[in-house]
Amino acid sequence: MIAVLVQSMSGNTDELADLIIQKLHERGWYAEKTAVRDLPDELDLHQIEGILFGTYTWGNGEIPRHMKPALDRIKSQDLTATPCGIFGTGDSFYPHFCGAVDRLRSLLKLVTGAEPPVLKVELLPQPDDEERIASFVQAYMEHVESVKQSHFQKRQELTR
Numbered sequence: 001m002i003a004v005l006v007q008s009m010s011g012n013t014d015e016l017a018d019l020i021i022q023k024l025h026e027r028g029w030y031a032e033k034t035a036v037r038d039l040p041d042e043l044d045l046h047q048i049e050g051i052l053f054g055t056y057t058w059g060n061g062e063i064p065r066h067m068k069p070a071l072d073r074i075k076s077q078d079l080t081a082t083p084c085g086i087f088g089t090g091d092s093f094y095p096h097f098c099g100a101v102d103r104l105r106s107l108l109k110l111v112t113g114a115e116p117p118v119l120k121v122e123l124l125p126q127p128d129d130e131e132r133i134a135s136f137v138q139a140y141m142e143h144v145e146s147v148k149q150s151h152f153q154k155r156q157e158l159t160r
């Protein structure tokens with residue numbers, strides 16, 4: 001199962017999450033959406049197949065403070081074997097478009113050691129975003145395979 005953790009205030013990022021989930025389902029992946037505020041304590045992030053983080057951007061290119069429960073998990077759990085991806089919506093009127101996506105990307109790169117695929121969309125997703133959404137899902141699926149493989153290889157080396 002792919003956990004899709006979403007922080008959305010006015011619905012744009014939530015809509016993007018639904019479109020991503022639809023694409024994952026079309027490709028035979030089971031994905032479940034959870035609002036960050038509903039993130040259950042017992043959801044063990046490294047027990048699931050992968051995580052997609054979705055967020056809007058706030059302030060001056062910042063991660064919204066409502067993302068804190070998700071950030072706390074990222075910092076406290078070992079996610080090295082968990083393929084992560086990030087998507088977000090923003091407004092290019094602001095100097096740092098989708099800055100929260102960039103900040104999350106740096107954090108996830110630091111804790112997982114892998115470069116997570118990212119997708120940035122202008123406000124509410126439009127029909128002409130579909131191709132980029134499909135490419136993101138494709139890139140994420142490839143990332144899942146690559147993280148799985150390198151984790152498998154590491155385990156094999158350790159048991160040799």
Ligand SMILES: Cc1cc2nc3c(=O)[nH]c(=O)nc-3n(C[C@H](O)[C@H](O)[C@H](O)COP(=O)(O)O)c2cc1C
Pocket residue numbers: 007008009010011012013014055056057058059060061062089090091092094095096097098099122123124
């Ligand atoms: C006070 C405020 C600050 C914002 N700052 C940024 C920003 O720095 N960069 C950006 O790309 N978008 C910024 N936005 C735009 C939102 O991220 C954008 O509208 C987003 O699509 C909202 O997502 P949501 O509908 O999921 O809540 C800001 C919006 C508000 C109201």
